[in-house]
Amino acid sequence: MNSLRFREQVYGWLLAGPFVLTLVVFFLYALIRTVYFSFTEYDLFSEAVWVGFSNFVALFKDDLFLLALGNTIAFSTIVTVIQTVLALGLAILVNAKIRGKAFFRTAFYLPSILSSAAVTLIFIWFYQKNGYLNGFLTSVAANSPYLTCYVITAVICQLVLVWRDRLRGLPASWFDPAWAILSCLLAGVATVIASMMGWVEAAGHVVEVNWLNTREEVGPMPLTLWAIVIQNIYTTIPTFMLLFLAGLQGIPEELYEATRIDGANKWQQHWHITIPQLAPVTFVVITFGIIGTLQMFDQVALLGSAAPLESRITLAYYVYHNAFPPGGSPQIGMASAASLVLAFITLVVVYIQKIFGVKEKANV
Incomplete structure (x- = not known):
């Protein structure tokens, strides 16, 4: 019996060994080194010099860091809210009893399997001054x-x-719906008649919004980050839709039947049954959304010179920009301090969401 138990433990460690080794090398060791370098002045080429909390003090005196902090918080809040709502809506849509349901599920999920680099390059073309988006808006x-x-x-x-x-x-x-179809037909006929009579004429507006190469502020963020919001939502909604879809299929149909007997409409069913029952899934989606948006880096980095640094800077990119500054000396101490601040903010926001946000258990 002892021999069998020992062999099981050995097999267990052999299976978990690669993961544990990866965790120790790329997380635990990296974390310890990051904490150490955050208290030093280090440029990768000379010996690290201990400077204490100077890097953290310098961070909060750096206008670029404060800009990155504000952009990151605004970006995370906006994207997390929008992608959660839209993902839930799409999940309800593709879970309904409609024809071609498998096609719509595949079509909606497709963006999540595309390469982030390829999607970013497509969106750079999409956002050009003479690109498709401005043409559509025109x-x-x-x-x-x-x-x-x-x-x-x-x-x-x-x-x-x-x-x-x-x-x-x-x-x-x-x-x-019957009157809606008739109303749409009548409106189409009325619009054609109004156009033929000259009562309604096309406008001559030309939309030339500079989406990327601009420092214009729109609300809490630069316009460039709003463009990245659209791109980020496009690529992340499908994954969260799949999570919500799995949660929807786990809700007992008897709950909906009971509410239908009581005379509840679709909106009341979703509000009192669907949303409370999806609380565990919503908690996971919001948590993943917060972590992903706070650490968003690749889409900003791939923009490169297509947008000014100030209009696309986030905390994750600020870390990279200090570690590998273009034409400058690496500031590993500042980068390490900024990465620890980012990690701390992520943990705090997720913990606050766990306490005051969506709960992990469904409301019965």
């Missing part, structure tokens, strides 16, 4: 009078048709 702006006419006419037709049914005592919903 088309929308030019045709905005037609779109406005169509939407207003459709809304008026829908309100009139539903209001007429309600006056007759019929239980018509404001979003009745």
Whole structure:
């Protein structure tokens, strides 16, 4: 019996050995060295000189670090919220009983398996001044009078048709699909007639937004980081959608049947059943989202000279920029101190989310 137990322990350590070795070398040893270098002045070529807390003091006097800190917090908050909501919405959509469900699941998940470098290069072209995005926005702006006419006419037709049914005592919903189809058809005909009569004409707007090579601030972040927000959401939503989809398929159907018997509509079912039951998955998604966005580096680094440093700097890139400055001497001490600050912020934010945010257990 002892021999069998010993052999099992040996096999267990043999299986776990590569992982443990990797963890010790690339995490534990690296962490110890980072902590040591954060208290030194070191440039990779000469001996490290002990300077105590000077690097940490210098960090919070460095305008570039403070800019990177603000950009990182704003980026993490915005992306985590948007990608969580959209991932949940897509998961509910592809979990519904619709035709072609397998196709939509595959199509929505496809961006997550694409190379980050390839996607970044595509988005650099996408964001060019004469690129696809500005061309699309130009088309929308030019045709905005037609779109406005169509939407207003459709809304008026829908309100009139539903209001007429309600006056007759019929239980018509404001979003009745039959009247919605008729309203859209009537709005299309009205828009064509208005165009032929000259009542509505295309505008001559040309959109030339400089998405990347700019220092313009839009709200809490530079415009360049807003462009990266779109790119980051595009590549991360599919993975989180898959997590939510797995959680949705684990919710007992009996809960929905009970609420339907009580007369609950779809929105009430999602609010009182779906969201509370998905609390464990939501906790994982938000936690992964916070960690990933706080440590976002590759998409910023791959932009390179396509955008100014000040408009794309994040804490992770600040660490890299100090360790490998272009045309300058490496500042490993500053880079190590910044990396420890980043690690501390990540742990604190995740811990706060665990205490005050979404709980790990479903609400019953």
